[in-house]
Amino acid sequence: xxxxxxxxxxxxxxxxxxxxxxxxxxxxxxxxxxxxxxxxxxxxxxxxxxxxxxxxxxxxxxxxxxxxxxxxxxxxxxxxxxxxxxxxxxxxxxxxxxxxxxxxxxxxxxxxxxxxxxxxxxxxxxxxxxxxxxxxxxxxxxxxxxxxxxxxxxxxxxxxxxxxxxxxxxxxxxxxxxxxxxxxxxxxxxxxxxxxxxxxxxxxxxxxxxxxxxxxxxxxxxxxxxxxxxxxxxxxxxxxxxxxxxxxxxxxxxxxxxxxxxxxxxxxxxxxxxxxxxxxxxxxxxxxxxxxxxxxxxxxxxxxxxxxxx
Amino acid sequence: xxxxxxxxxxxxxxxxxxxxxxxxxxxxxxxxxxxxxxxxxxxxxxxxxxxxxxxxxxxxxxxxxxxxxxxxxxxxxxxxxxxxxxxxxxxxxxxxxxxxxxxxxxxxxxxxxxxxxxxxxxxxxxxxxxxxxxxxxxxxxxxxxxxxxxxxxxxxxxxxxxxxxxxxxxxxxxxxxxxxxxxxxxxxxxxxxxxxxxxxxxxxxxxxxxxxxxxxxxxxxxxxxxxxxxxxxxxxxxxxxxxxxxxxxxxxxxxxxxxxxxxxxxxxxxxxxxxxxxxxxxxxxxxxxxxxxxxxxxxxxxxxxxxxxxxxxxxxxxxxxxxxxxxxxxxxxxxxxxxxxxxxxxxxxxxxxxxxxxxxxxxxxxxxxxxxxxxxxxxxxxxxxxxxxxxxx
Numbered sequence: 001x002x003x004x005x006x007x008x009x010x011x012x013x014x015x016x017x018x019x020x021x022x023x024x025x026x027x028x029x030x031x032x033x034x035x036x037x038x039x040x041x042x043x044x045x046x047x048x049x050x051x052x053x054x055x056x057x058x059x060x061x062x063x064x065x066x067x068x069x070x071x072x073x074x075x076x077x078x079x080x081x082x083x084x085x086x087x088x089x090x091x092x093x094x095x096x097x098x099x100x101x102x103x104x105x106x107x108x109x110x111x112x113x114x115x116x117x118x119x120x121x122x123x124x125x126x127x128x129x130x131x132x133x134x135x136x137x138x139x140x141x142x143x144x145x146x147x148x149x150x151x152x153x154x155x156x157x158x159x160x161x162x163x164x165x166x167x168x169x170x171x172x173x174x175x176x177x178x179x180x181x182x183x184x185x186x187x188x189x190x191x192x193x194x195x196x197x198x199x200x201x202x203x204x205x206x207x208x209x210x211x212x213x214x215x216x217x218x219x220x221x222x223x224x225x226x227x228x229x230x231x232x233x234x235x236x237x238x239x240x241x242x243x244x245x246x247x248x249x250x251x252x253x254x255x256x257x258x259x260x261x262x263x264x265x266x267x268x269x270x271x272x273x274x275x276x277x278x279x280x281x282x283x284x285x286x287x288x289x290x291x292x293x294x295x296x297x298x299x300x301x302x303x304x305x306x307x308x309x310x
Numbered sequence: 311x312x313x314x315x316x317x318x319x320x321x322x323x324x325x326x327x328x329x330x331x332x333x334x335x336x337x338x339x340x341x342x343x344x345x346x347x348x349x350x351x352x353x354x355x356x357x358x359x360x361x362x363x364x365x366x367x368x369x370x371x372x373x374x375x376x377x378x379x380x381x382x383x384x385x386x387x388x389x390x391x392x393x394x395x396x397x398x399x400x401x402x403x404x405x406x407x408x409x410x411x412x413x414x415x416x417x418x419x420x421x422x423x424x425x426x427x428x429x430x431x432x433x434x435x436x437x438x439x440x441x442x443x444x445x446x447x448x449x450x451x452x453x454x455x456x457x458x459x460x461x462x463x464x465x466x467x468x469x470x471x472x473x474x475x476x477x478x479x480x481x482x483x484x485x486x487x488x489x490x491x492x493x494x495x496x497x498x499x500x501x502x503x504x505x506x507x508x509x510x511x512x513x514x515x516x517x518x519x520x521x522x523x524x525x526x527x528x529x530x531x532x533x534x535x536x537x538x539x540x541x542x543x544x545x546x547x548x549x550x551x552x553x554x555x556x557x558x559x560x561x562x563x564x565x566x567x568x569x570x571x572x573x574x575x576x577x578x579x580x581x582x583x584x585x586x587x588x589x590x591x592x593x594x595x596x597x598x599x600x601x602x603x604x605x606x607x608x609x610x611x612x613x614x615x616x617x618x619x620x621x622x623x624x625x626x627x628x629x630x631x632x633x634x635x636x637x638x639x640x641x642x643x644x645x646x647x648x649x650x651x652x653x654x655x656x657x658x659x660x661x662x663x664x665x666x667x668x669x670x671x672x673x674x675x676x677x678x679x680x681x682x683x684x685x686x687x688x689x690x691x692x693x694x695x696x697x698x699x700x701x702x703x
Contacts, residue, residue, distance in 0.1 A: 035456060037596075098691040104646060109456065110401050111646050114603050117596055118642030125636035244467055244592055251460050284471035291464045292449070299453060 006158065007273045013162045015269020016169040017224050022246035022253075022261045023176060024220030030256025031193045031213045034101060035109070037116035039246065040239025041123040042093070042218050046085050046225025047234045048127055051136045053088075054081040054229060075164065078230070085226040086219040093218025097211045105210075120239075128236055137233030165227050173262055180258065189213060193256065248291045254301025263302060344527060361516045365509045377625040378618060379512050379580055382519050383573045384409070384594075385617020388601035389526055390569020392613045395602055397530070397538035398559050400454070404446075404462030405598045407469050408567040410590030411435075411442040412574025414473065417485035417584040422478070428511075431487070432575045439571020440564060447563035451556070463592055470590040484585035487578045511580045518576060519614065522569060527610060529565065538562055570598075597624070604645050606652025615654050 025039045057077050100119060104112050180186040192199040192209055200206050224242075249268055253260025268287045275286040282289075294301065330339050337345040346354065360367075361382075368375035387409050394400045415438035419425040425434070450461045473479045502510060529535050540548040541555050549555050578584055588594070597620060605616020623641060627634035649656045649663065656663035669676045 029456075035459070095691070099688075100643070102691075107646075107650070109459070110395065110599065110603055110607075111650065113401070113403070113459075113596070114600050114642050115646045117600060118639040118646070121635040121639030121642070125633040125639070128635075129633065240593070244463075247460055247463060251457070251464070255456065281472075281475035281477075284474055285468055288464045288468035288471060292461070292468065295453070295457070295461055295464070296449060299457065 003277060004274070007277050008270055009158055009162075011270035011273030012266065013166055013269070014273060015266040016166050017227060018242065018245055018249055018269055019173065019262050019265035020169055020220050020224040020227070021242050022249040022265055023173075023258055024217035024224075025246045026250045026253070026256055026258065026261050027189075027213055028217040029250065031189060032097075032101070032105070032210055034105070034112050035116070036101075036214075036217065037113065037243065038096070038119045038123060039217070039221050040241075040243030041120050041127070042089060042221035042239075043225040043242050044234065044236070044239035045092070045123060045127060046089060046222030047229050047238060048131045048136070048225075049085045049088055049222065050081060050226035050229040051131070051234060053084050054078065054226070057081050078161075079168070082223055082226040086223040089218040089222030090215045093215040094211050096218070097214035098207075101214070102207070102210070124236060124239075131234075133236055135233040135235040137229075159231070161230055169227075173258075176258055185212075245287055248287045250301075251291050252294045252301060254303040257301065257303040260301055260303030341524070344524075358516075358520065361519075362513065365512060374622070374626045375512070377622045379515060380577070380625065381618030381621035382515055382614070383577045383580070383617075384598060384621055385601060385605075385614035386519050386522055386573040386576075387570040387598045388605070388613035388617050389522065389610075390566040390573075391598055392602045392607050392610075393526065393529070393538070393566045393569075394559070394562050395599070396607050397535060397542050398562055399542035400559070401459045401599065402462045402563075402566070402595075403459040403599060404464070404466030404592070404595050405566070405570050406590050406592065406594035407446060407462070407466040408439045408443055408570030409574040409577070409594065409598070410466075410469060410473070410586070411439045412571035412576075413578040413581075413584045413589045414479065414485070414574075415439070415571070416575050416578030417480070417487050420487045421485050428514075428579055431579060432572070435571050435575025435578065436568060439574065440568050443564045443567020443571070444560075447560050447567065451559050451563060463595065466590065466595050467592055470586055470592070473586040473590055479586075480584070482586065484583060484588075486583050488582045508580065511576070515576045515580065518572060522572060523610065523614070526569075530610065534558065534561075597621075600642060604642065604652055606655030606658075608651060609654045609658070612652050612654040616652060619653060 021039065021043055024042075025036060028034060028036045028039070057080065058074065096119065100115065101112075104115050180190055188199070188204055189209060189212075191202075192204055192206055196206060199209075225238075245268060249261055249264045250256070252267065253262070253264035268290065271290060272283055272286045275283045328339050330337050330345060332345070335347060337347055338351045339345045361378075364373070364378050365375050367373055368378075387405055390408075391402055391405045394402060412435035415435040416431040419431050419434045425431055446462070446465045450458055450465065453461055474482055479485065537548070537553045537558055540551070540553060541559060545555055574589060577589065581588075598617075601616035601620045602613040603616070604620055605614065606612030619641075620638070623638045624634065627637050631637065645652060651658075658664075
């Protein structure tokens with residue numbers, strides 16, 4: 001029983017991080033109408049940046065050993081590092097959009113796929129050039145976080161860092177919904193996703209908006225990568241699985257739907273983790289089987305397309 | 311080698327069985343629908359002769375024999391994919407599913423069913439991939455555009471995940487096609503030593519590739535191929551003039567899947583060992599698609615040339631530079647921005663490369679125009695960047 005609960009928690013944790021990755025992919029697809037194959041590499045770039053930034057910040061702090069002030073400082077520092085990584089990726093995304101992707105909006109989608117795949121290869125080698133091809137892990141400065149025990153009330157130990165990040169992602173999910181439903185710029189983005197010509201006619205600078213949306217997507221991918229660093233080592237191909245799984249998530253949820261991405265990511269995360277304990281052979285196949293089933297039953301995804309009022 | 315398609319609709323003014331004159335130009339007629347000018351015929355002969363001598367040439371030059379062979383195999387899959395990409399205008403992002411099905415069919419037959427005849431293994435690959443393409447096509451072709459691409463991707467990844475998960479399929483280690491000394495693959499009923507076997511499989515591959523190109527030419531030129539073109543241009547209109555759209559797209563998808571399966575079966579015979587990452591992973595699907603575009607998907611030969619070029623870039627560049635992915639990425643970017651017709655399309659009459667070269671020859675100063683265009687574009691994007699970061703122009 002405890003094992004099942006633990007796997008479910010792992011699934012939730014995995015699903016929430018997956019949501020953060022796919023939310024970036026889904027808004028880029030929803031607004032720009034480009035399937036961004038570099039998204040996984042932006043995620044990996046975020047992870048590699050986090051090893052540097054997080055290492056720098058945490059290296060200057062003491063290791064957390066208890067519940068006290070020190071632990072609080074470290075947690076703030078970790079949030080700071082994650083956020084900083086996201087901010088570094090904003091100009092990266094903006095440059096990619098304006099220099100490389102903008103010229104191909106009017107071209108057939110196969111060219112967009114070739115272009116983003118070429119960028120994927122280039123980013124991967126740039127990462128290899130900067131950080132080397134050896135897997136990096138920063139368990140030492142971060143491991144203290146996992147030693148903070150907050151899970152006694154549930155009756156078994158669970159890394160508190162994961163809990164902490166899960167709460168953070170749920171909060172950012174609410175913030176994203178608020179951004180797209182309540183703020184002016186968010187509504188403009190949604191309006192552009194529904195009808196680009198009309199938005200342009202009403203005076204929206206779509207070129208600038210597209211750049212902003214791509215930068216936002218890069219921000220989410222980078223933050224997701226940075227969040228994972230304390231729990232796993234980085235490697236050069238770490239972006240592949242999140243990329244494919246976020247395809248699955250956005251198709252299940254409905255192309256461009258944030259809410260759909262949230263639900264679908266949780267479903268994919270929990271099911272694939274539970275599959276480990278029930279039928280290990282199906283662990284990798286489970287998300288794709290769900291996707292195929294959903295597409296055959298409800299082709300537009302669970303929540304339909306985004307942009308329309310939810 | 312150049313595109314081998316030509317042929318006009320007006321009746322042939324025959325002057326012989328093998329030589330015809332069209333518009334005052336002598337053309338050599340190899341079969342119905344395949345007429346070549348003298349230059350193209352020469353290119354074709356040189357290309358075929360080159361393909362047959364690759365194993366010998368690679369003995370005394372750095373040309374990699376394996377890379378060319380793999381390129382031919384993946385290129386054949388790309389030729390198949392091109393049938394739906396070029397004619398029905400659907401982007402399949404899961405063609406590795408059929409390549410992998412073909413490869414795994416040979417491995418399963420050889421390992422678990424102890425089949426030794428190479429041609430039975432190939433037939434097995436063809437049958438398995440036909441069935442797989444029929445099922446996947448039936449389930450995916452209800453969807454269009456990006457949904458179709460993602461759905462084919464999902465099926466490909468589903469097969470990949472199953473191959474990884476099940477012990478029967480070898481898991482991550484894969485399966486041998488020639489398990490043990492007692493169960494080797496026979497060709498023509500003869501057991502060959504391995505130094506003869508590999509080149510022999512290569513020659514068989516070349517023959518199959520040439521045959522499959524001819525078959526594809528006939529398909530494209532047939533009424534069925536024309537109907538696919540009509541479907542690609544406008545589905546509703548095609549439906550109205552009486553083309554059974556659903557059935558035809560499904561048949562086209564199955565044919566393209568069979569090409570993938572043939573390529574995969576040959577790959578299994580050639581490699582003698584199958585791993586899921588080499589055959590079924592979604593990067594392979596992407597590569598098969600990119601081969602078609604890199605070589606020029608508006609031509610018949612383009613995908614094959616693109617296959618050889620891309621595989622060569624991915625497999626052989628790593629001996630020259632550590633950052634071979636970067637080089638491949640730059641090549642793909644160059645194709646998108648400067649040579650959208652692909653390698654073959656650009657070399658052909660009226661292609662981008664020809665046009666650029668003619669401009670350069672007539673007026674070398676055109677280079678400064680290209681340069682200033684690039685500078686303007688870079689300056690504009692820097693301005694945009696400044697806006698995004700600092701919020702003002």
